[in-house]
Amino acid sequence: MSLKNALAPFGIWARALARPYTIPVEDIMRAPADRYRGWHTNDAEACIGCGSCSDICQNAAIDMVVNRDATKGDTGLRPMVDYGRCCWCALCVDVCPSGSLGLSSEYTWVDKDPEVFRYVPGVDKKPWDDDTKGWHGGEWDLINHDRVPMSMLPGETRGQTWAEVVLGYSEEEAQREAARCLECGICTAACPAHMHIPEYIGAIRDGNYEQAVNLIYETNPMPEMCGKVCTRRCEDVCAHAKQGEPVAIRWLKRFATERFDDLREVIKADVAPIGVGKRVAVIGGGPSGITVAYYLAIRGFEVNLYEALPTLGGATFFGIPKYRFPMPSLEKQVDMLRGAGVKLHVNSPVDAALFEELRSTHDAVFIGAGLMRGKAMRVEGEDAPGVVNALTFLLEHHLRNNTDSDKVSKEPVVLPGMKVAVVGGGNTAIDAARVSLRLGASEVVISYRRRKEDMPADWEEIEDAEHENIQIDVQAIPLRIEQTPDGRLDLIWGPAEMVADKPGARPKPVLVEGVENHLVVDRIIGAIGQGPNLRWLSPEAQGTIADKWGWIKVNEDGMTGMPGVFAGGDLVNETADAISAIADGLRVVQGIPRWLGLQ
Amino acid sequence: MNEFVQEIQARFEVLWSNPQRPDLMQIGVRQVNALPLLTWLKSNTGYFILNHFSAVDWIEDGEFQLTYLLTDYAARRSLMVCVRIDRAAPTAESVHHLWPEAVTYEQEMFEMFGISFPGSPRQGVDLLLEGWEDIPPMRRDFDTAAFAEEAFGFRPGRTHTNPRDRVAIAFGQKGFLHDH
Amino acid sequence: MTIENPHVEKETQLWVGPQHPGVTGNMAIQVWLTGDTIQRGITHVGYLHRGFEKLMERRKFIQSFPIVCRICVPEPDTNEYLLAASIEELGGITIPEKAVWLRTLVLEMSRLASLVQQIGGGAGATGLGAVPNWTYTLRDYILDSFEELTGGRVYHMYMVYGGVRRDLPVGFAERMEATLRKIEERLPYIDKVTFQSSVWRERTQGVGLTDPAWVKEMGISGPAIRAMGFARDVRRDFPYLAYPELDFSVITSTGGDIYARMEIRRHEVVESIKIIRQVLQKMPKDGPVAAPIPNVFTWRIPTGQTYVRAEASRGEMGYYTVTDGSDKVRRVHVRGASYVHGFAMAERMFEGLNIADLHPTLVSIPTCPPEMER
């Protein structure tokens, strides 16, 4: 043992005079680090009540508690945190799709009452509610908000073919996309038919496609149509849409139904035959009529369906072009009606006399006659030859191409090489433009009064049109149409200025006076909306069930002012899309048995 | 690595092999071959260190899997030997004479899975659980959630509403293929 | 130094623990003594069993992070890393370059914090109260860095599948450097009262011996094996993360006693500091800290099994992870270095040990009950 080593420990005596090594308490009472994970905060207005936070918490520290009414896009629930269990991992924050949840950097809170350590962040006010420090969403997300991309025909060439543009997901893609679902069910509120969305998405994810289509058929007898063209309000409110891309609910439904060439053996209904011996007449073979017919038929009703056109489908047949919703898809769904025993009477327009007969021979009548009248543009020169209404244009086109109807001329309105202008900004305008392109038009221009973001058409449809080189002129108000000396048409339009309207309403386009622009084309297609046409009914009947413009009012069972006469679809609702028509149909499926006292 | 599996195969039947990583080979052998193989590995190869030894419950197959992880530190490679045993009468030969730490592993597996290793010194002596009367808790059919609920529970006053249910009720979600 | 006992034939049975005897955690040693010499001893655990492995079988993959970090108080990050790495391997996830470096950083920070703490613990177990005061302070400085990087001081939950949760905060490197300097400045003082002190050497050299022959029999690792002259270190033998690109030495010694094991830690502190400096310097400045992963609520991983290892301050830590195609693990088995050290090896070391040397011996190995019983 050397002396040096023996004395070594005494070396630290040098520290006797140094500043103490321990830390004064003031030094410790520093602010927490910027990302310190302390008590929760929540922006209760931004929170959508999806419950993802509650699901991810492995300590079961979070309850979803009722805080407000459920609305489309908000379950009205808010998370309540039990700090007897929370371990401040912030997984709840990292999965919060709205980005509303956070952990403040505050962590000291002393109270004698243990019960206070359980509160609804953002609702029960706390001093740290506005703390921007701590652990908040946005900086980095555990949840990937990117959708599995959909393959499509290339934009440059697909204008030359009627083939379906969207190619559909492969099985692997569908399962991957389905796996993105957070299963909160918020989407079901926004779906007019309140389809069982998270359930069927879960079944697709697990590869249980039969179960998926059965879940889909619970509320939708035309799912392949909806899977291809639905307005998908569900996707607008999907939790993922808060910070990224919603789950491709529509494409997943499409995937599930396309798995089966014939659904008749797959769909297994199990309902009481309450309608045996009862007869129902359905007027109109659009989505609303098909819904009423199918679900009543499987309940034992004898259903007679009358359709004026040679084919069922309504506007989904004669309006929606085949590159979006092909005929085989539609036929598959009509087959389901046949399988259910619905008696289909096509080429059978109902008139006033037949209507009265149906009323007397059936226990109930449903009117789902849709909007069969294209609205006029109301500009000077509109009746010039070469100016057509989009609805007529599409109807004739589809009858010519997809039926053996002899009621339409063999020659299309739009011929190869023509330049076409379409006036309007809805789905019908886009469809008319893209159909024109496929008929060989050399150039197609859509002319719309407002801005692009105001277009009622589906944003994906707008994009698709643009990829096909369709030009979109916005803030263009049509003034009049003139014929040029060489037999063409001059669409004269003035620029619009956007002026703020009432709060909550879209800004209004106001004409900038004194400027006139010319768009010289061969054809002009007016696509500014559709309206009801009930002139096939007697004036008395019209007066009983409809207002003076032809819109039908119904009660909560879907029944009109005429007992035993029910209605639904575009004629009734304001949303005028296929799924709303189906939802109307479902209301009547409950309404008719109730009215007949069958429950 | 594959040559080594062939070398093993020449002596003991290898049911399957899987090169999980360049430094990790996995093989499956029959229970009768387990002890001979492990003894051979320990005495004749570089794989003489037992890094880890545990069980997996494949309840749906009616089997337990015993997994032995041996490492050759000179070659920087590991070999995972997997052996399936009958779950109904779970008994396996002890390896405590090869590796002293196996005593604890086998003691723990007896306690947690109910797998017995006859001859292993601390079989049946409590390791982690004192006075445990339920089924061995690491078995898949032991319901931890129910146990926790009963043993600890939630503080009073907790209520949870499932968001999906709330939406379904508020918006009157229905199904039309089935009567409700 | 063993005091001769006139009543050798009488054996005393004694329970040491399960109170927390320092940094060894709650476990008990049942010893049979003649005089103050331990004839034999048995390790008893069960005071900390939380059933973590079972809990993980009932949780989605991501939900296990708040669990695994709690397996080890001083070094939660090794557990986070091993869980992440094993699931990523089975689930086919590759992490971005930046995440590789950030993970290396926290792993080495936690090794450093743990090594520093063990030095204090070792000194404390021999009655030197000042050293733990210093080292716990130093550890707290490291925890400050953890706090600003990860948002948590003790349990960090910094890693997730695909990478890590946050990038370095602005100015982190400078503040980390200041902490590293503080540790370096403190080391000479620690040396003076321990490694250079002949009293302390007397107390620790030739005490708590391990036998190199055991290495052929048992999975000994970490300072315990390096103190017997074996340069075994997972960071070298089975390189992972950014370790292949880092310059560091594997420290060995030959004494196989308390002193040798503590001395290794003392030098590893220096190596660890060296590594942290390199990591902060070489780490890519930009790039994502995490790769996108499947939806954590619904992620399913095909059937598979793997064993992933890393070098913790106590030695080799490994995760045996089994997946079965569902959204939860079928089995996770956590293999901590102490599982071998605390039972099979320690029980051999107890034989002939003076009762007063029991704690210094345990701390020097060291044994960590939370990883022994999970």
Ligand SMILES: Cc1cc2nc3c(=O)[nH]c(=O)nc-3n(C[C@H](O)[C@H](O)[C@H](O)COP(=O)(O)OP(=O)(O)OC[C@H]3O[C@@H](n4cnc5c(N)ncnc54)[C@H](O)[C@@H]3O)c2cc1C
């Ligand atoms: C061009 C175009 C594109 C569209 N794109 C989409 C879209 O992408 N997504 C979407 O969700 N919706 C779209 N819609 C709207 C959707 O097609 C309609 O909302 C839906 O079809 C309305 O269904 P319905 O049952 O009310 O009536 P309709 O589908 O309009 O069907 C009414 C049926 O009744 C028949 N009928 C009318 N009078 C009689 C009578 N007296 N006797 C017998 N039969 C009669 C008609 O021939 C017609 O077949 C589009 C509509 C159009 C016109």
Ligand code: SF4
């Ligand atoms: S995850 Fe976010 S949006 Fe969803 S309920 Fe929780 S706090 Fe609200």
Ligand code: SF4
């Ligand atoms: S921080 Fe972690 S433990 Fe706490 S409520 Fe959120 S998920 Fe649960």
